[in-house]
Amino acid sequence: MRLDPTSPPQWTAALFIAAASILLLYNTLPVGLAYPRAGTCALLLFSLFALPFWWLRRRLAEHLSVPGAALAVVAVWGATVAVMTSLYGSNAVRGLLATAGGPAWAGQWSPVLGAPVVEEVVKAAGVVLGVAIVWDRVRGVLDGVVLGAFCGVGFQIVEGYAFAMSSTVLNRAGDVVEPVVAVFVVRGVLAGLWSHAVFTAIVGAGIAYAATRKTRRSGWVAAASLVGVIALHALWNSPLGRDGFGLGAVGVLAAVAAKGLPAVLIVVWIIRWAKRNEAPAAALSGAAEGFADEERGRPQAALRSGENETVPPRSERAVPRRHRRCPVASVAQGVRSHPDPLSGGRSAVDATVIGASRVVVFLASRTGADQVGRRFGSGTGGEHGQ
């Protein structure tokens, strides 16, 4: 990804991230300064959230085309713009619900009806922007999955940090790390797997699908992915099963798994589907960039992986059956008019040749604990706090 001073998406991302970063620092820095030990501990612990996704990116490397810089941009968007927008938006939605149905009703249903909509929409907006920034490099659903996951994990890190600091502040027991560790265990270990990163990965898949297929139907798929994720998020935040169905801790864990597992399974299915139906990124690069190594019969992927000696010439290689349906892979094979079963039978070239393409705060008015508690303690997720 290169910096382009004439790129509207880059300017949009830069301006919003800059503004949100200032607001975020203004809201979180004082609490971090007041509780340096807890703040450092929270930052270190919740930064660990990024590791599984970094591993995922490496694991899927041969299927990915988007550069690391784009992943960094969407992660920062999730950590700043998405967090701050959700802070203001979710509280406002809560106020609107309280006006409509009373404070008790709003308290119970705002995490279900309000926060998922605000959070998922603003994270999805970040993924859309990320895709627009690296438009020519998005070549498959997996690119969207990873872009979405990084946007979500950025959000998750800051939200987890804020929850932990909120817990420390609300504990009012000094600069201690126990509340941070407790929040990390609950949110990071028990509930960390099925959280923002997973939700946004699903939306990212939908957005990348639409960006690479460019059909009306794919647009509906993207919209459906957003609606579906909002529903999954609402289910996760819902009070359903919060009492463990009367079975104690085991029941609570079972409820957490039952509410969170569908999203994880969907992501697993998307990844498997994409790996089965979309060619590795290197092959697509070959298709888009003129098959630089075609004549030597060595695909770039093989060159990169050091398998030069073992990969037979393209003409001798059997095309995996799973790739035959993929229009982009077909292009890589030199088939120029393979119908895309997912694009209404249009020419695969037309459809898919992508290579051508309160916390702290108090501002002037309240304490940091108030802000953090308002947003993260009650405004977005109830007991699970998503």
Next chain:
Amino acid sequence: MSRKKSLAVSAVVAAVVLALALAVPLLNKAVAPTVDVGGETFTLFEVTITAPAEVHMRPGYYQPESGRVEFLVGDAEVAIAVAEPYEFDADYLAAEMARLLEVQPGVQLTDSRPCTASGVAGSGRSFVTETGAGFACAFVHDQVRAEVTATGAALDESTVDRIDALIDGIAFGEA
């Protein structure tokens, strides 16, 4: 993607973010006028708060499940937070509140102030901000703690008296 399309995408993204971050909060303020809650009683865990006359509130600012409520007294905002159990005393709680206050940009702690809630003595600190003034009171009774933070552009004597009346309406269980 053509320049025109990328511009359109950027505009849509910007519009969505601004709508959620600015328009929805403005709509909330517009359609959620403050209501007079004078004489009403609010319950936060073991604590009940009876609002005196001419105290207002915005819908959504009473969050019993979080132990929080926020009132408007004149131009001042008064936030009350309740939690339990709490093992320390009011002075320690006040020091913890001061810890956060003194790292806020533009906030300077000034002198101590007396605080009383239905006969329970608390520990209080006054402070000034870049845009006004305020004070914080901490109460601990039977391992239940209540924190009151009042801020306003100008806390005149009349407003402070009304806030003190609101604080005096805080009752700890059978206290």
